[in-house]
Amino acid sequence: MSHLKDAIDERRDQLITLTQDLIRIPTLNPPGRHYRDICEYLEARMSPQGWRCELVRAHGSPGDCEEFPRWNIIARRQGARPGDCVHFNSHHDVVEVGHGWSRDPFGAELDGDRIYGRGACDMKGGLAASIIAAEAFVATHPGHAGSIEISATADEESGGYGGVAHLAGQGAFAHVDHVIIPEPLHKDRICLGHRGVWWAEIETHGRIAHGSMPFLGDCAVRHMGAVLAEMEAALWPLLAGKHTEMPVIPEGARSSTLNINSIHGGAVEQAADYTGLPAPCVPDRCRIVIDRRFLIEEDLAEVKAEIAALMERVKAQRPSFRYEIRDLFEVIPSMTDKEAPVVRTTAAAIRDVLGREAGYVVSPGTYDQKHIDRIGKLKNCIAYGPGVLDLAHQPDEWIGVQDMSDSAKVMALVLEDLLTGS
Numbered sequence: 001m002s003h004l005k006d007a008i009d010e011r012r013d014q015l016i017t018l019t020q021d022l023i024r025i026p027t028l029n030p031p032g033r034h035y036r037d038i039c040e041y042l043e044a045r046m047s048p049q050g051w052r053c054e055l056v057r058a059h060g061s062p063g064d065c066e067e068f069p070r071w072n073i074i075a076r077r078q079g080a081r082p083g084d085c086v087h088f089n090s091h092h093d094v095v096e097v098g099h100g101w102s103r104d105p106f107g108a109e110l111d112g113d114r115i116y117g118r119g120a121c122d123m124k125g126g127l128a129a130s131i132i133a134a135e136a137f138v139a140t141h142p143g144h145a146g147s148i149e150i151s152a153t154a155d156e157e158s159g160g161y162g163g164v165a166h167l168a169g170q171g172a173f174a175h176v177d178h179v180i181i182p183e184p185l186h187k188d189r190i191c192l193g194h195r196g197v198w199w200a201e202i203e204t205h206g207r208i209a210h211g212s213m214p215f216l217g218d219c220a221v222r223h224m225g226a227v228l229a230e231m232e233a234a235l236w237p238l239l240a241g242k243h244t245e246m247p248v249i250p251e252g253a254r255s256s257t258l259n260i261n262s263i264h265g266g267a268v269e270q271a272a273d274y275t276g277l278p279a280p281c282v283p284d285r286c287r288i289v290i291d292r293r294f295l296i297e298e299d300l301a302e303v304k305a306e307i308a309a310l311m312e313r314v315k316a317q318r319p320s321f322r323y324e325i326r327d328l329f330e331v332i333p334s335m336t337d338k339e340a341p342v343v344r345t346t347a348a349a350i351r352d353v354l355g356r357e358a359g360y361v362v363s364p365g366t367y368d369q370k371h372i373d374r375i376g377k378l379k380n381c382i383a384y385g386p387g388v389l390d391l392a393h394q395p396d397e398w399i400g401v402q403d404m405s406d407s408a409k410v411m412a413l414v415l416e417d418l419l420t421g422s
């Protein structure tokens with residue numbers, strides 16, 4: 001067991017170089033740049049070591065086109081005898097750079113223990129750690145049982161449809177027994193799942209008229225104002241009172257939440273033909289997009305019924321009120337059992353490497369586990385990886401080399417436990 005940890009320590013320089021190489025491939029999403037390049041880079045590294053690599057394009061998935069094809073890679077290593085299949089899944093896409101950087105976002109500068117760059121923590125550091133873990137394990141246990149898979153997949157940052165959802169739909173997880181997603185949840189924490197999501201557009205209807213005689217029309221924005229007032233009075237207090245047993249972090253997300261993502265009514269602001277003064281009209285449409293995050297104790301139908309009931313209450317007070325609710329996106333909550341094999345094994349490995357008990361958390365937002373759970377029908381899945389979650393998507397994002405090395409040791413011990421039975 002200790003020679004496995006030594007094998008990770010011996011690969012420290014490789015871990016740094018691999019992380020830097022991955023960060024230097026700017027796989028920006030949107031629009032989905034260099035996906036093929038990063039898959040080919042990984043294939044060139046892993047194929048010569050006996051990994052069977054398959055590059056899969058998600059033809060026809062959202063955003064897939066000849067200029068920005070949605071490429072994924074699955075690398076597979078078959079052991080010497082039958083056994084479980086352990087799959088590490090990382091997304092290879094990164095979000096836009098944004099403002100406020102003091103380092104080159106794609107320079108992968110090493111400064112002390114930190115490597116800087118967009119995607120360093122979310123999640124190329126985790127991808128690199130899982131590869132080094134697997135390579136060290138294979139080198140020290142060439143006769144291992146079962147199989148190991150490492151996938152790097154597209155588009156997690158935009159829903160994962162051209163990535164894990166596509167692969168799961170093709171049956172890529174049918175033979176898999178354990179999944180670890182090395183998202184940056186910190187090296188001593190196991191993420192069991194995530195809350196649910198319902199996005200919907202609510203539109204209020206009115207009637208257009210001249211703005212100097214608003215009494216001849218019916219203002220859709222005023223109707224929406226009544227909807228928002230009802231939300232303030234009744235909905236937010238109701239949601240704040242709903243608490244979950246899920247160990248969601250941060251603490252504030254242990255209740256139900258609702259965000260209003262956008263609001264719009266009347267003439268289009270800054271439209272292409274905007275000349276400086278808007279036309280004087282009573283707006284006949286007003287729309288909001290709501291982002292409702294719900295708990296494992298709640299049912300999606302119940303969540304939707306709450307909004308429907310709120311709209312009906314408003315309608316009862318406003319004679320001309322008409323509205324529509326359109327579903328945009330939904331994900332049900334997912335939470336792996338703490339007694340699931342991959343959870344127990346990872347907790348034991350954390351205890352071994354770090355000398356402390358693992359923390360159990362649930363993510364406030366969703367990630368690719370949703371597709372593995374719902375499409376892949378696999379419940380034995382966690383997120384575990386190095387990095388500080390708060391740094392994700394921020395300027396001067398970084399990953400700590402020691403954190404990567406420690407979590408690589410945890411991942412390697414998980415492989416040892418699951419694929420050698422020792």
Ligand SMILES: [Zn+2]
Nearest residue numbers: 122123156183
């Ligand atoms: Zn991520």
